[in-house]
Amino acid sequence: MTDIQKAMALLITSFTKYASKEGDKETLNKEELKELLQNEFGDLLCKADDKAAIDRIFKDLDTNKSNSVDFSEFVSLICCLTQMCHDYFTSKK
Template identity: 55%
Template sequence: MSKVQQGMVMLIEAFHKYSGKEGDKNTLTKAELKDMLTAELGDFLGKTSDKAALDKIFKDLDANADGTVDFQEYVTLVACITMICHEFFTEGK
C-alpha cells in the first residue's frame, strides 16, 4: 500500500475509533469529537477543555446542522488542519 493509501486507512480508522460510542457509528457526537480532538490532534490544537471553543468547532463542522459530525465533515476538519500545518512548515522555504 502506498503512503497516501495508508494515510487514508488511518483517517478512516481514527474516525471509527471514536464514532458510535454514543449512538450512530457513522457520526461523532460533540463528546466523541472532543475525545478525538484531544487524543488525536491535541499536539496541534491544544487541549479542548474550553467549552466555547469546542462548541464553535462543532458548530462550524456540523455543516448540515444535524447535531453530529459525519465522516465528510470530519475529513474537512482534517484537511483544513493539514493545510494549516503545510503552510506553517513551508513558510520559510
C-alpha cells in the same frame, strides 16, 4: 500500501473508533468529537477543558446542521489542517 493509502486508511479507522463509541456509529456527537480532539490533536485546536472552544469547533464542522459530525465533515477539518501545515512548512523555506 502506499503512504497516501495508509494515511487514508488511518483517517477512516480513527474516525470510526470515536464515532462508534455511542449512538450513531457513522457520526461523531459532541462528546465523541471532544475525545477525538483531546486524544488525537492534544492542545493543537483547543484546550481540553475549554467547553466554549469545543462547542465552536463542533458547530463549525457540522456544516449541514445535523447536530453530529459525519465523515465528510471530519475530513474537511483534516484537509484544512493539512493545508495549514503545508503553508506553514513551505513558508519556512
